[in-house]
Amino acid sequence: MPGGLIQLSAYGSENQYINGNPQITFFKSVYKRYTNFSLENIEVPLSGPDELAWDMPIKLKTKIPRNADLISNMYLRLDLPPIFSTEEMNFAWSKDLGFVLIDYVDLYIGGQKIQRLTGNFANIQFQLEHSQEKQHAIKRLIGGDSFLSYDAVYPGGYPGFNSTNEYQDSSGKTIKNKFFQTAPAIFKRALFIPLDFWFTKDPGLSLPLIALQYHDIEIEIQLRSVRELYTVLEVDKTYYYYGSNKHYNSGSGMESIVHRRNGNPNGWNGIMPIKDVDIRSFTTYRRVKPDVMKKSHHISNFVRGSYDSKTWSLNPVLDIKYVFLDECERKKFAQTxxxxxxxxxxxxxxxxxxxxxxxxxxxxxxxxxxxxxxxxxxxxxxxxxxxxxxxxxxxxxDIYEYQTSYWFDAIENENKSIGRFNPLSDENTPTIDDRFQEFIFRYGPHGESCDPSCPLGFNINSELLTLEQIMHFKDIWKFEKAAYIPKIDSLNYEQYxxxxxxxxxxxxxxxxxxxxxxxxxxxxxxxxxxxxxxxxxxxxxxxxxxxxxxxxxxxxxxxxxxxxxxxxxxxxxxxxxxxxxxxxxxxxxxxxxxxxxxxxxxxxxxxxxxxxxxxxx
Incomplete structure (x- = not known):
């Protein structure tokens, strides 16, 4: 007797609760017929400025045209320009750019405001209500991809980065690339930002235009200024220290030099018997909002290569999904x-x-x-x-960026390992922020970049040190770029x-x-x-x-x-x-x-x- 039949015969009073008077079967599919309809996405132009303003918001408006019987999903479509950026002035769009760009979107019916959407709530809703896979898809729509906002923070370059400073045009002629790249740092693209009004949540909630013969549906959108949409790299602090252009042994008995600041980097008090001593420096950078008074921060420098006070063409439109009903259902929607x-x-x-x-x-x-x-x-x-x-x-x-343009000779420590040295604060920063006590560097011999698994410890304090107390490393080294993080301990844990x-x-x-x-x-x-x-x-x-x-x-x-x-x-x-x-x-x-x-x-x-x-x- 087959085992399956044995299972079927094992039927008792308990089965009445789950098998008695059955209402469904799993072995016969049933479907329902639906009313005839069709869908079409149609672009609706927006009235208002075609360019974002540098330092003030802009408003875009439209009346929803009656192209069909109902409307469902709705997107704001905008164009982003190609960005040309160099290592000296790295550019980064704000994270989740599409949501950040929107200040608010209002929907009116017959002049009455029915619903307001904001960009920051759209971002919150997107994080709460969607799976990680869906969030990834939405990030593609809104410009939330990491390369728009993060590649200018971490070493590694932009998507279009190329180290060569020349390229060939379509005729094969070699051209000097003033951007030091063969392609834009960040490529141009279109953003499709979902506008999640109630009628976009489910097809059964679609808004019937056919039932609003005497009232118009209007959309008003306020977009942020350009200054609020990206960051630039700005000098945070500069520190100075002494170095030597010649190899020497740290324990050779050379006379110590006391480092004291007096006025400017080239004017120091103290005994300076060693002729080859010169002043070195390193600089920390931070990402900042563009300064309205600095032309070098203006978006036009990154879009067209020079300042001209303009931004770029947004080509803004609403992309709306329209629903077409058959004649019978149209009449029912219109009369009910x-x-x-x-x-x-x-x-x-x-x-x-x-x-x-x-x-x-x-x-x-x-x-x-x-x-x-x-x-x-x-x-x-x-x-x-x-x-x-x-x-x-x-x-x-916390991320800060570090870069120095100085090359210097150095020698190994006695144990063949990389040493430590201490910078001095300058006159503008008499004390160094206590939070930042440890640096992690990417570095390599002769200026080559090196695997980040080879870190250099770097302690900061405001102590004035002698030259012999500063330890160097072998041959010629160059610090490329690094990020440093606050040292968190029991004293400042709650703060951070x-x-x-x-x-x-x-x-x-x-x-x-x-x-x-x-x-x-x-x-x-x-x-x-x-x-x-x-x-x-x-x-x-x-x-x-x-x-x-x-x-x-x-x-x-x-x-x-x-x-x-x-x-x-x-x-x-x-x-x-x-x-x-x-x-x-x-x-x-x-x-x-x-x-x-x-x-x-x-x-x-x-x-x-x-x-x-x-x-x-």
Missing amino acids: SHQYLIQQVNKISFDGNVGNTNHLLELYHPVKEIIFETHRDDNIERNEWSNTSNYQYNTGY HTHCINGGFIKFNGNYRQQERVVEYWDSVQAYQYHTSIPNEGIYSYSFSLFPEKFQPSGACNMSRLKNVEFNIEYKIPPLNNSEIRYGNRKYKWMYNTDFFVVNYNILNLTGGMGGLVFGN
Whole structure:
């Protein structure tokens, strides 16, 4: 008897709960017939400037033309120019450029604002609601590829980098390349930025143009200025030290030289009996927002090779998916009233927060989720718009760049290993930042680049050292480029923790709605329970819904019936401002800004050829 028949015969009363009165079979496929339709993506031009402004936002507008019966997915399409950048002035687009570019997008029906999208909430939503594979695809759409923003930070060159300074044109003629490259550093491309209005979430939510005969649908977009979209490499600090052009033995008995700064790099006090001593230097760099007063920072230098005050042609359009219905369904949509459950996002911002801070939120409507992000208020200096960590740069640690143009002779240590030396601070930086106590270098003999697994330890202090106390290495060496990170220890660990907050709690009308929880609860536990992915550090959420990503409501809190909603957050304590000019006249070097994004339900009513919201604030 076959074993399968034995299993079938093993049937008892327990089977009644799973096999009794069966409703489906797995061995006969069933399908449903659907109404006839077709889809077409059509580009809709936007009125307004064709170029981004250098130091102010621009607005683009359009009325959605009635090219078909419904609209579904919508994208903002923009062109990026080719970028020509050299090692001396490295260029990098801001991370997640497409989302950063958008300040906001408003949708109006009959003159009433129905929904507002913001670039930073789109970035948050993209991280929470999509798998890692889908996020990779979206990054391709929005210009979130690493080579747009990171290759100018790490050594290795741009996608179009070539070390030769000549190239051949189409006729075979050798041409001097003024950019020292045979191709753009970053190639031109088109961005397709998803505009996730409620009707793009599901085909069943498509917005029926055919039911809005008397009301227009309008889109208004505000884009950031060019200055907010990229960074340039700028000198941070320069340090000076003494070196020798001749080989010598560190223990040969040469007279020591005391290094003291007096006025400028070439004017030092002290005994200088050794004739071949000269002054060396190394310089640290940092990525900064372009300076409006520096023509060399202007985008035109990287697009066309020289300053001309212009930016580039955006060619902005909306790419909209239109839906065409057959005649029968068209009549039904046109003659029937429709009520759509939609989601709105209300943004509430609180700036300049430190320590234990209570935020009073004025909320309305059934709210299914509260999402909030925190970031350092000095991120604006580096165009770090998507950086929600407690670090200066959106890389998981602080990055500074190092480069020196000096060659020098040196000798090995007695144990044939690379030695250490200590730089002096200059007159503009009398003390060296204590955080940066260790460098990691890429280096090699005769200026060759070397595998990063061969690091050179480099200690910093402000001590004045003698020449014999400075140890050199063999033959001619050149430091190419390096990044250095803050040394984190028990004394400054809290200051450089990834998160900007320690935790928080929620109160409704003075009573605890959510008891105090540590930062990992808001950051990871909530995302794990209610979302597809866990986002970057600094993005937090609290859900009143079982399944907040789904259209079907599964829980909400009616905030219109609550008088007092408080969200208390304990922020980190930043380092004190030690009266340094660059930080301005304030107590801390930086503080924290928080944006709350409150996701609520509302009803869009379409009747008699017109549309409007059922509930207002």
